[in-house]
Amino acid sequence: MADAPREASPTPRHIRLTSHPGQGAGGALPLHWGAADPQGRGPVVGTTTQRAQRNVVGTHSGSYGVYRALAVAAGKMVRGHRADLTDTAPTDAIGPHSAWSDPERIVSIDPWGASVQQVFAPQIAAGVDIRPTIAVTKAHVHLPEIKQALAFQRLQVDGRILLDDASAAVTKIAVEPVWWLPGVARRFGVSEADLRRALFEETGGMYPELVTRSDLEVFLPPIGGQTLYVFGRVQDLADASVTLTARVHDECNGSDVFGSDICTCRPYLTHAIEECIQGAQRGGVGLIAYSRKEGRALGEVTKFLVYNARKRQVGGDSADKYFLRTECVAGVQDMRFQELMPDVLHWLGITRIHRLVSMSNDKYDAITGSGIAVDERIKIPDALVPADARVEIEAKIAAGYFTDGAVPDASALAAVKGRGLD
């Protein structure tokens, strides 16, 4: 630190390392998770500008809160800026649905997070710095794979879902994580105290308030959230008589953006979009729920390390060693934790998915286990599986993925080989 420029801090003052119950109680509004009425529930307040108003651990924008801190440090942003929410309200009314007031049904997002501009208008007018944790807007999306489906006449322009320029009209919804810790703990079958301790200690000491402030029940974790793309009327999602085609998709930047052929992520995603468009054109509604869980929530560095270990192991990349290699590097096969994923479906009022475009048993079990009916499961068409992704898909089928074909046995799995590192 010897060479660092030393300047007087513009606001020199004592640094409080952790707050204590009762501090700022004069300003902080109470939160009663699961209360039916938003006034009874109270707003989630994660502002860093009016600290006495905070009633949560953590802050808004997921991991981007770190960039906001950097903006303040760099003097690029005025300390204490409050968002001007004029004209930002959702383009589509969503809910309230019955699950919003069921404290066990939604534990990882704030059901009132999209409509704070409206439901907490009095508090905002009174000076409370309340920010949306959900935003709802409209978009037109152009996908080359949809243009190809039009060229092959698998899809037709209808002027409502699929437009003259081959784009699809969607409602899209960004959702930040808002964890009600007592409910998250129950979802995983652990005590809240153990959850809090693990979140604190296993992150290397992030947010001591997790363990010092058991009165603060809500945590805004610094992780990515979800994005929802709706094809057709958003309100139809809550109508079980309207055929719903849905995929819950976990981010895979290497395939979703760059088209890497080691997995089926983008082909399955674009196939699901095609199914959603077809379904909406037939009078149904379509939904893609996209979660920021790169590399099974292990992150991309771990994912690439595993790729190398798979392709270099004795005998080369093969389906029977697919999960083992991940476990050796990461200590676990998968960290995505589909247990929290259905929350957003309940937020939308979904009670039945007629066509689930997913083969994942983890996702299926989480969705049906949360009380949502699933009628039919849609496989990725064989023609869309890249050659090098056979290792992944066969390993997953053997481990419980949905299929209407054969489940490979051990020797069949060992015979499914991937490319080397070339």
Add this chain to the structure above:
Amino acid sequence: MADAPREASPTPRHIRLTSHPGQGAGGALPLHWGAADPQGRGPVVGTTTQRAQRNVVGTHSGSYGVYRALAVAAGKMVRGHRADLTDTAPTDAIGPHSAWSDPERIVSIDPWGASVQQVFAPQIAAGVDIRPTIAVTKAHVHLPEIKQALAFQRLQVDGRILLDDASAAVTKIAVEPVWWLPGVARRFGVSEADLRRALFEETGGMYPELVTRSDLEVFLPPIGGQTLYVFGRVQDLADASVTLTARVHDECNGSDVFGSDICTCRPYLTHAIEECIQGAQRGGVGLIAYSRKEGRALGEVTKFLVYNARKRQVGGDSADKYFLRTECVAGVQDMRFQELMPDVLHWLGITRIHRLVSMSNDKYDAITGSGIAVDERIKIPDALVPADARVEIEAKIAAGYFTDGAVPDASALAAVKGRGLD
């Protein structure tokens, strides 16, 4: 918390809210940022399993550290798992380059982070839990836009860069952030003490060690990192006589994955990939550096709120109000902070970019300001700009983006209109 199941913690013990200098000093290896030799520099140790070994604030995997904590809480992962790094080493040797030992040139990634398996093998053998923060692998990528370029004969298969199945062969590199705080502070022209305080306070109290442990100079922030895609020989990146085509691209999930037409992100990205392939086929080398900075690092909720405000404002969406609407909602026009972005270019040994596929003045200024020469800047072809993205691109050109065409004046800007919310 009343209804939470109460179980005895499997490892009941005192919870340490913040460590103190000297604690665990017996086990923690020293870090001397910028030392030329890796043994003199010392390994970055962010393990949560052997706490006495830690010599940083924070933990590995960026924001996915929270999922790892969840895995431990849920009992899905053994506390204390150490990564088995067998066969995970980089597919391509990179560096060391002179910038690796310049403590001002690289401050936000660990130059030795890709090769810990090799350079810190003695420490790993001695039981220190050292993990890579960079991973280097190979991939084949299939992009519909590249297939189209082949169909229109703008590209040809050569069997080396572009293969018979229309995929491109790449080396890809995942990079996690590793911030050396004294250097990050100097990069932004603030004192290290003020940077630490802002990072702590403006995140709502994340990592008190930021302010209590000035002896810990390295921070592993819980944010997304970068992914590098190299077309051609990685080693050629460091050879200024080999023509380098490069784009530094900031994540935009809505366009990069879903093809939203409100911005130019995916079209510019795929155009850059086409330029990279052409350049590599002519004997050069290509690079895409992809940073996880969704929505100008404001996050997607803020981004969608801004979309609504833009499209609903009096007079509708127009280029002259483009930046204003972001500033009203977010308090700042942009939080991407290109100041740290060139680090990864220096890590690769880059000293000259012959063709920079970017119009951003912020990126250009950061790259050239860091000492890398830029010969030529490549605009996005007009035909690739979606109609609704005219608002964005014209506003940016007026604000300083590179163009070889006209810079719109105030009245021209006001005349560039976007679509409404339909």
